[in-house]
Amino acid sequence: MIDLTLRQTLLALQDEYISTLDTDALELWPEMFVEDCHYEIIPKENFDLGLPAPVIYCDSKAMLRDRVVSLRNANIFQPVVYRHFFSGLSFQPLDEGALEMRSSYLVINTNQLGQSTVYQTGRYHDVVVEAGGRWRFKSKRAIYDTSRIQTALAIPI
Amino acid sequence: MTVATGELASPPVPEAPIADGSRVPYAVFHSQAIYDREQERIFRGEAWSFLGLEAEIKQTGDFKSTFIGDTPVVMTRTQDGRLAAWVNRCAHRGAMVCRQLRGNASSHACVYHQWRYDLEGNLFGVPFLRGLNGQAGMPADFDRASNGLRKLRVESYAGLVFATFSETVEPLADYIGPVMGGYLNRIFHKPVEYLGCTRQFSNSNWKLYLENVKDPYHASLLHLFHTTFNIFRVGMKAHCVTDGRHGMHSIIMAIKEAQTETSAAYKDQKIRSFDSGFTLEDESILALVPEYEVMATNHIQPIFPQLVVQQIHNTLVARQLLPKGPNAFELVFHFFGYEDDTPEMRKLRIKQANLVGPAGYISMEDTEATELVQQGVVRDGRATSVIDMAKDAPEQSDTLITEKLIRSFWAGYKRLMGFDDSDPFGAALQ
Numbered sequence: 001m002i003d004l005t006l007r008q009t010l011l012a013l014q015d016e017y018i019s020t021l022d023t024d025a026l027e028l029w030p031e032m033f034v035e036d037c038h039y040e041i042i043p044k045e046n047f048d049l050g051l052p053a054p055v056i057y058c059d060s061k062a063m064l065r066d067r068v069v070s071l072r073n074a075n076i077f078q079p080v081v082y083r084h085f086f087s088g089l090s091f092q093p094l095d096e097g098a099l100e101m102r103s104s105y106l107v108i109n110t111n112q113l114g115q116s117t118v119y120q121t122g123r124y125h126d127v128v129v130e131a132g133g134r135w136r137f138k139s140k141r142a143i144y145d146t147s148r149i150q151t152a153l154a155i156p157i
Numbered sequence: 158m159t160v161a162t163g164e165l166a167s168p169p170v171p172e173a174p175i176a177d178g179s180r181v182p183y184a185v186f187h188s189q190a191i192y193d194r195e196q197e198r199i200f201r202g203e204a205w206s207f208l209g210l211e212a213e214i215k216q217t218g219d220f221k222s223t224f225i226g227d228t229p230v231v232m233t234r235t236q237d238g239r240l241a242a243w244v245n246r247c248a249h250r251g252a253m254v255c256r257q258l259r260g261n262a263s264s265h266a267c268v269y270h271q272w273r274y275d276l277e278g279n280l281f282g283v284p285f286l287r288g289l290n291g292q293a294g295m296p297a298d299f300d301r302a303s304n305g306l307r308k309l310r311v312e313s314y315a316g317l318v319f320a321t322f323s324e325t326v327e328p329l330a331d332y333i334g335p336v337m338g339g340y341l342n343r344i345f346h347k348p349v350e351y352l353g354c355t356r357q358f359s360n361s362n363w364k365l366y367l368e369n370v371k372d373p374y375h376a377s378l379l380h381l382f383h384t385t386f387n388i389f390r391v392g393m394k395a396h397c398v399t400d401g402r403h404g405m406h407s408i409i410m411a412i413k414e415a416q417t418e419t420s421a422a423y424k425d426q427k428i429r430s431f432d433s434g435f436t437l438e439d440e441s442i443l444a445l446v447p448e449y450e451v452m453a454t455n456h457i458q459p460i461f462p463q464l465v466v467q468q469i470h471n472t473l474v475a476r477q478l479l480p481k482g483p484n485a486f487e488l489v490f491h492f493f494g495y496e497d498d499t500p501e502m503r504k505l506r507i508k509q510a511n512l513v514g515p516a517g518y519i520s521m522e523d524t525e526a527t528e529l530v531q532q533g534v535v536r537d538g539r540a541t542s543v544i545d546m547a548k549d550a551p552e553q554s555d556t557l558i559t560e561k562l563i564r565s566f567w568a569g570y571k572r573l574m575g576f577d578d579s580d581p582f583g584a585a586l587q
Contacts, residue, residue: 043354066439
């Protein structure tokens, strides 16, 4: 029997996550994670072979904040408009109140000329925990199918 | 071609890369005819193309699908442990034989009619070769030995696998040459372990990427991560040298001076840049654990045409550059470490992957820049770039403010493509 209340809570968490990225609220993005967290974007090609080479790999919330500071102040890239869509949410309890959560995602990117293309599809493999009355990500891995990244990947997935 | 005279007429320009490589007509970046000639003269000509790491195909039967230029090829390890490579096209009706990116197989069969080949590419199985119950099969004189897959010459240098269509190009070690071989040995001095790959696609010409990896001048100007967090210093000691033979291979090394090895010196750096207000909370991404005799923060070494070996801090990559038509290329970043890495070292290499690749702090701008050129040059094939930095000081090889490696590349390209002064673009532009 699915806990529908919990499911609604997790859907809301994913919606909030996507909303920070799709509305350029990047400064709020690290706040979706606990301090001692893991965030990674890795091609499915490597994941399936058990190989570690990532596109982005962060092992602390400090590294997430560094990424935002760099994107805002140092890196040069075409303005990106992402629209994330997710589906197929499943979850199961882990130890000590943590939950493992998985879902499929699709990211459509629109460039400055107004062309919208499928930028990336993949699966989120997440671990979420409740802390201070709020659910947050302990771990989030975006395992992507679209193995060729078009031009560059600046904004997180 | 006659150009109308008047105020709008362009000044006369060279019609091919000029001899010293300092002026290059933009047609080389978007002409289909020139692209087709490159496939014949370079990728199927007198060059060795990088396919992958030996560490990717360690066991007998391990294989990887890849490309030489835009021709699909497969590299594999044979029964006796040697390397083989063949064009991925069935000798029968031309279908791709190997449909997987990588895997292990004792033989390869085309799905279309199940012609079967051994790991060397020899044809050994043809269904109904002799027909069936009196119904005819292949002609009696059909010779399996002369109907194998197109085999390529394969050699490896320090664990890097190369192949060529050419029967006449010099052996691989000579093609790389002693100078570039020395720099490769610096990185590949002990067995490596393959850590996976990431792929990036750019809507720009493949040679724009080679220009980029031969261009130390852009490093602190385009990649503002360097300057914002004060990593790259203009006054750094450098090696900027070519192979000294055909001039197509090169290396850029930015060297950390002895007195800046300590963390105290790092702190000094931060103080000097304090007014920028930006620091990284997690500085381990910029650690530089000494591994080599020469402490380089950057080792960027293109081996023409398909390989760029990269050491940036402690992250190690063999980048494979694959042309996909005149207006696109793919980059495959083969990450590796050493077999004897400690767990801490391995973790550092993975963490520093954040610096490079499609989302790299000091690389994400490169494909943006090459695409800006591709878009900028679209109509003006006979206008040229200006590649003059440090042209008056050809002897200088210890500076990062130079375009000499790019000039050397274009001079070699012109020779290889057969663009001489009496035949500027040859038949390519007819």
